[in-house]
Amino acid sequence: MSVQPTALRAKELERAKRDLEDIIFMASHDLKGPLRTIQGFCTIFEDEYADKIDEKGRKYLDIVRKAAERMNALIEDLLNLSRIGRKFEVKTVDLNELIDEIKSDLWARFRERGGEGEVVAEELPTISTQRVWMKGLFMNLIDNGLKFNRSEKPRVEVSYEEREREKRKGEGKEKEYLFKIKDNGIGIEEEYLSRIFNLSERLHPQEYEGTGFGLNICQKIVDKLGGNIRVSSKPAEGSTFFFTIPEK
DSSP, X not given: OOSHHHHHHHHHHHHHHHHHHHXXXXXXXXXXXXXXXXXXXXXXHHHHHGGGSXXXXXXXXXXXXXXXXXXXXXXXXXHHHHHHTXXXXXXXXXXXXXXXXXXXXXXXXXXXXXXXXXXXXXXXXXXXXXXXXXXXXXXXXXXXXXXXXXXXXXXXXXXXXXXXXXXXXXXXXXXXXXXXXXXXXXXXXXXXXXXXXXXXXXXXXXXXXXXXXXXXXXXXXXXHTTOOEEEEEOTTSOEEEXXXXXXX
16 A cells, blocks of 8 residues: 555645644734734823713723733734744753843733732753743743732742653653743632643633633643643642753
């Protein structure tokens, strides 16, 4: 029996997958332009016409602004999903600089939400990895810890350790990094722990903003990097996410 049809089918599926990723990337990117226009005019309207509309009008304007923010988050997550399928050059990445960059991004976001948040990271290593993926991974986990939080001062701690593991392919051992992202947030019910990384699973659709893509994106990134991810959590006691990345 010839294996050629199977090989051709596999190539066709891979090509279709790349085409779909390209379509998602381009469509998501093109949607950001009109969305920026909507957000820009919302800001102008709030700044220049707030005193000319009544409370009901301001309420409607706030609904439009929040809907635009949710749409922006959805587009960002779609872009992140499409990027996972793309190949990026492996570079030397100082994770301390990466975390500082994320903290700056999140500080602006939480100022817009009218809240506070603290991110504390111990001295982290410099590793060879794909920077875009690592930023998306840390960004999602840290943002989740600050967002799903009822504490007066939401706090996320980032730490790591080096250890050895059995090689996935072949004999012997290899070094890996175990990262821990710990928060003082609302925690997760035990019944959801096994499903938390599913794309369709969204635990707090009404109470908290978000698209529900974040943790699924994290799992896909860790898989691509050759590691594992898991969570330990109890309601009202916060959560700790653990993920491993092998040393390149």
